[in-house]
Amino acid sequence: MGKESKHSFIYRVIGRAQSTVGKVHKWYHSVVWVHFWLTMSRCITGFMLYPYLVIYMTEQLQASAVAAAGAISFPSFVALFFKFWAGNISDRFGRRPVLLIAPLMQFVVLIGMMVAYEVWHFYVLLTLNGLSANLFIPATHAQIADVVPEEKRTEAYSLNNIAINIGMSLGPLLGIAAYQLNPSLIFGGEAVVALFTVAMVYMKIPETLPRVDDRSKTSTKPSVWMGVASHWPLYLLILLSVPIFMVEMQMNSTLPLYLKEHFVDYLLVYGILRTVTGVLTAVLQMPVTLWSERWRTTHVIFVGYLLLVGYGLIYGFTPFFWALLVAEFCWAMSDMLLAPRLKKVVSLMAEPQVRARYFSLFDISLSLGKMTAPVLGSVVLVSYGGQVLFGGLAALMLLAGLLQVRLVSWILAVKSKEPEAPKVAG
Template sequence: MNKEPEPSFLSRVTGRIRNTVRNVRNRYHSIVWVHFWLTLSRCITGFMLYPYLVIYMTEQLGASAVAAAGAISFPSFIALFFKLWAGNLSDRFGRRPVLLFAPLMQFCVLIGMIFATEVWHFYVLLTLNGLSFNLFLPAEYAQIADVVPEEKRTEAYSLNNIAINIGASIGPLLGIAAYQLNPTLIFGAEAMVALFTVAMVYVKIPETLPRTDAASTVQTKQSVLLGLASHWPLYLLILLTVPIYMVEMQMNSTLPLYLKEHFVDYLLVYGVLRTVTGVLTAVLQMPVTLWSERWKSTHVIFAGYLLLVGYGLIYGFAPFFWVLLIAEFFWAMSDMLLAPRLKKVVSIMAEPRVRARYFSLFDINLSLGKMTAPVLGSVVLVSYGGQVLFGGLAALLLLTGLFQLLLISRILAVKSSGRPETPEVAG
């Protein structure tokens, strides 16, 4: 009797890889995967563009460093007010219309950047680009919460974070090549990605806005801005996360100028540092998320703040290449811990019919960081140096991390006790 030949080692390995890929794919809703690929493509071109905008405007348009940084900060000032009602569009009219309109608007803006010749053009175009971005993200995060059960949301947002950091690892190096060849290629690449996003949303993403009864729908439409008195934990959570984005915005604005003081090939050093961070997060995000699931959210978030304190101290007081690699590891670990867990906390706090508004308002922390960090960072860097800039940020992060620990402990204690922290919708 002939025995069937045993599969070869290569066949066994290939089969295991196939099964692993199938299990991972089936673990998450198809909409989560669509957003993963859209985020990945958007972030590759985004990280090609934004780190070099200050350099582009100073070298190609003759702008001062402060004026160029202002072009990045000004849109965040406008977005700060726009976000007060941006999430309401998605909660009121649905996720899908917003997810279609926002990238179409972005495509038109990016085509305009190709032909921009004055700094004020970028003030206008970057503002419009920011508005489209701030429409898209709350709808995206709310849609993920719509289709993913609470116990898996940290993983789903971690997958989204992996896409962001793959983009962060690939984008800067591609940006260097594109910038040296022809800087306007970067604008064209991101415009094509925006058009691709429109097509993917149209084909692959259905509406997921939860159905509500007529009374709650009317109440929701009347409540554009969530009241401070009723929803104060959200607003305090926003305020305490601003320093995180102040650090992140230094990476995208003043950090290349800071590295220029210490390295001859500063653009290459910057690209390598950003790539290391992106690769670490892309590889370790899901293992770190699954490992940290056993920890309380308060412990995870406070640990993330402490890692950021270490990042600031190293950059301020030890700006040597190999030590900066350790700082980038601190940043990557912090991002892996903080980003998914904070999004999960927001999704738990929000009632389904105000979910997009919660994410839109929570995203104000990014606007505040963008609005303050580039200009303040450039002024402090020029006037007082990197020690004061990054050391001051480290001290601020330590203080806000302690307050954040107390706040999230209270939020989760109230939720676990079953008592409503706030009315479902407040005018």
């Protein structure tokens, strides 16, 4: 009798778990889940590749650390100008064509990386790879906003962030194994995922570009060039987000070199730290999002920036393994709070017919971070050391956070006073 009761209890628990999983799956549009799996697979191979590019070019191609870092920064300089009109392609021709063409372009580039043997080859190939990502990512974020109602967008973007951090947790350790076995395997693995992305988009992703009636389209059609004078809140939001990505890019460029000064098995330490961060976010992202939804957006953003201040101070002044684990927790919490909220703010600022353009422009903050952080970080690290590098980033984060809170507070106040936008079909 006791055994039967025990088995009945187990079956009830399993049944409830299955029911909960089913309900969670139904909470979001199927497009959101397809992008979840695509983002996760792309990020696993992406995090296998990028953290080791500097080491690959210095060890395999005998490039200097600054030249190798420049190969990562240069594509962001080109993408900085490309982003001004990249989103217009998706807003004009649709999300689906962009989501098909971009990974095909990436596949060709990655095959080229497998046979590249000069540093300048990587300058060209990484630039083309960046252009494909700058087409794909804004279309993804815009499509999520197309199919998810406003009140669920923070959760949808949180789900997307979980996928990114699963990739962050698995990619670096897989990258270590692949790099030690054969570095070309990293490029080949990402090429396979690019083809998988094309197949999934073709089979599972419908067109979601909102349609408006001709009269509404004529009266609200924006120019391709979205000038600073008329869209200054977006550009200021971009500028104040740059320090976030400057910190993130240190992780993907100079951090392995910094850890090399303090640890013998620095690659293993780096892989563990990245894995801890990814696991924390994958496990805690949705609970943190649901828990923080009771907070005002400005409070969430301020706490997120403060956590990044703590991250910089710990890395700069207490580079011990246990302390770095605390720093990684600060980064993970900051990422869980900031990434979904800032994307939701961007989606609220944009009219439906210009969503991809807004997300493409918001990604300028990432390009600026990639363009400046690797080279500046390597120069500061070599010339002045880790205390100046990470301490300076902490001070910059504090200033940017205070200004960002004021800006977002103003944006949300203005949006709350605006009349409801006309409904769209599609």
